[in-house]
Amino acid sequence: MPNRFSDTLFQLVHTLEKAEKRHFKLYIKRSSSKEDLKIIQLFDALDKMQEYDEAVLLKKLTEGSKTKLANLKTHLYKELLASLRLLKTTDNVDLQLSEHLDNARILYNKGLKQQSLRIIERAKELARANHKFNSLVQLISLEKKIETLHITRSTTDKTERLAEEALAISSHVDRVTRFSNLALLLYRWFVINGHARNEDDEKDIKAFFKSYLPKDMEQVNGFYEKLYLYQSYCWYAFIRQDFLMYYRYSQKWVDLYDEDLLLKSIETGHYIKGMHTLLNAHFDLRNFRKFDEAIAQFERYAKTDVAKEHDNFRTHTSIYINSAKLNGHLMKGTFKEGIALVAEIEDKLHEYALYVDQHRILVFNYKFASIHFGNGDYNTAIDYLHRIINESIDLRIDLQCYARLMHLLCHYELGNYEILDSLSKSVHRYMAKMKNLTVVEEAIIRFLKTNFKAPDQIRESLKKLLDQIKHLERNRFETRSFAYLDIISWLESKVYNKTTQEVVYGKYMKSKKR
Numbered sequence: 001m002p003n004r005f006s007d008t009l010f011q012l013v014h015t016l017e018k019a020e021k022r023h024f025k026l027y028i029k030r031s032s033s034k035e036d037l038k039i040i041q042l043f044d045a046l047d048k049m050q051e052y053d054e055a056v057l058l059k060k061l062t063e064g065s066k067t068k069l070a071n072l073k074t075h076l077y078k079e080l081l082a083s084l085r086l087l088k089t090t091d092n093v094d095l096q097l098s099e100h101l102d103n104a105r106i107l108y109n110k111g112l113k114q115q116s117l118r119i120i121e122r123a124k125e126l127a128r129a130n131h132k133f134n135s136l137v138q139l140i141s142l143e144k145k146i147e148t149l150h151i152t153r154s155t156t157d158k159t160e161r162l163a164e165e166a167l168a169i170s171s172h173v174d175r176v177t178r179f180s181n182l183a184l185l186l187y188r189w190f191v192i193n194g195h196a197r198n199e200d201d202e203k204d205i206k207a208f209f210k211s212y213l214p215k216d217m218e219q220v221n222g223f224y225e226k227l228y229l230y231q232s233y234c235w236y237a238f239i240r241q242d243f244l245m246y247y248r249y250s251q252k253w254v255d256l257y258d259e260d261l262l263l264k265s266i267e268t269g270h271y272i273k274g275m276h277t278l279l280n281a282h283f284d285l286r287n288f289r290k291f292d293e294a295i296a297q298f299e300r301y302a303k304t305d306v307a308k309e310h311d312n313f314r315t316h317t318s319i320y321i322n323s324a325k326l327n328g329h330l331m332k333g334t335f336k337e338g339i340a341l342v343a344e345i346e347d348k349l350h351e352y353a354l355y356v357d358q359h360r361i362l363v364f365n366y367k368f369a370s371i372h373f374g375n376g377d378y379n380t381a382i383d384y385l386h387r388i389i390n391e392s393i394d395l396r397i398d399l400q401c402y403a404r405l406m407h408l409l410c411h412y413e414l415g416n417y418e419i420l421d422s423l424s425k426s427v428h429r430y431m432a433k434m435k436n437l438t439v440v441e442e443a444i445i446r447f448l449k450t451n452f453k454a455p456d457q458i459r460e461s462l463k464k465l466l467d468q469i470k471h472l473e474r475n476r477f478e479t480r481s482f483a484y485l486d487i488i489s490w491l492e493s494k495v496y497n498k499t500t501q502e503v504v505y506g507k508y509m510k511s512k513k514r
Contacts (some may be wrong), residue, residue: 192400333504
């Protein structure tokens with residue numbers, strides 16, 4: 001069976017909405033050449049396909065000629081983009097600025113310099129109003145070119161202002177570039193490694209972070225500089241598991257949008273990611289009340305026209321809200337209610353398969369496993385953990401490690417003692433190789449390798465293990481273990497003869513009374 005989304009043109013066709021399809025056909029039929037009619041046939045054929053099948057297309061459209069089909073597909077792809085650009089220009093500031101810049105260049109090349117400068121001036125006003133400084137750089141560059149090469153009767157004051165503006169924008173863009181690079185590289189580090197594992201990781205991250213900060217930090221100003229700076233601090237804090245700093249900067253990130261409400265429609269994607277980050281911060285700190293308030297705010301936002309405007313916004317808002325709902329059940333101990341969500345979320349992930357990356361799937365599978373583990377459904381938890389363990393992807397070493405540890409705990413709970421010795425050694429070797437072993441993991445694995453007795457006979461051993469690791473909850477490099485796997489609640493359930501759900505829910509109810 002061919003991959004459902006194995007072809008880029010097929011992907012594009014299947015992201016189109018009804019209005020976009022209708023617009024494309026009206027747009028292309030205006031020329032109505034023979035070739036254009038062919039690409040409409042190709043468009044209709046792709047639109048009806050559930051799976052991409054090149055053999056069907058070859059037979060229907062080009063009588064077996066792969067070269068003709070390739071050319072036809074290339075032509076259709078270009079025309080689809082042209083149609084979408086025409087349709088979406090009025091809805092997108094970046095496209096409007098690009099159109100203004102193109103028009104200014106066309107007029108300049110025609111020798112109409114004054115007309116070109118007037119368009120540039122209007123475009124600069126639009127760029128400034130919407131904080132689009134990268135576009136502003138291109139507009140100023142063209143304006144300087146015209147002023148330098150030709151006599152335009154501009155005043156001396158205007159040319160001096162233009163030179164000063166160019167310098168100010170250049171400094172601003174340099175800081176935005178440094179901050180955005182820093183945020184991107186920190187995110188990449190986390191996706192590969194997860195949280196800092198030891199003092200060496202912490203030292204490296206601190207040195208890397210400081211090396212990227214510009215010397216003129218006192219000049220930091222404007223939306224984009226602050227946005228990428230706050231994002232950088234978020235990743236810096238999250239990697240180091242400084243969850244209080246993580247919360248402070250995720251809140252600053254979201255608060256930026258309250259200073260200028262128009263920005264929610266300009267940089268919608270960053271706002272959605274900011275809400276996701278803020279919800280994660282509340283989850284990590286167990287800020288139950290603020291978590292509930294934030295998720296309610298996010299769900300209200302998801303119903304707005306801005307949030308529903310594009311596929312990316314709709315899908316990622318849905319994904320992040322569902323992720324937060326699962327986190328809510330994990331931290332409150334309402335695992336049964338969480339399980340009811342799993343099938344619904346899996347359907348959504350299938351629906352959004354084109355937009356969901358491997359990292360997000362990995363995280364969801366771990367959350368699904370955690371929900372079932374908390375509910376005592378260890379066989380189902382193992383099924384989800386196998387999706388992580390058996391997937392050969394070089395992402396989230398931390399999740400790969402803790403998936404194996406949870407897998408080991410599941411087999412212990414199921415009484416599969418005959419495989420625990422070899423499985424424990426395998427998990428120990430893997431975590432040691434990945435430099436992911438801490439005192440907590442060492443103690444748990446050692447316990448599981450040697451305690452195969454009935455639960456009522458090993459309660460004292462479990463109590464000793466609980467006493468041995470509970471004080472480590474406040475240790476910076478040990479908290480990673482508790483963030484990924486609530487081993488304390490699991491041990492308490494064994495010691496006090498309760499379910500894990502009862503223990504976690506009891507902690508949640510106790511926190512509400514404070």
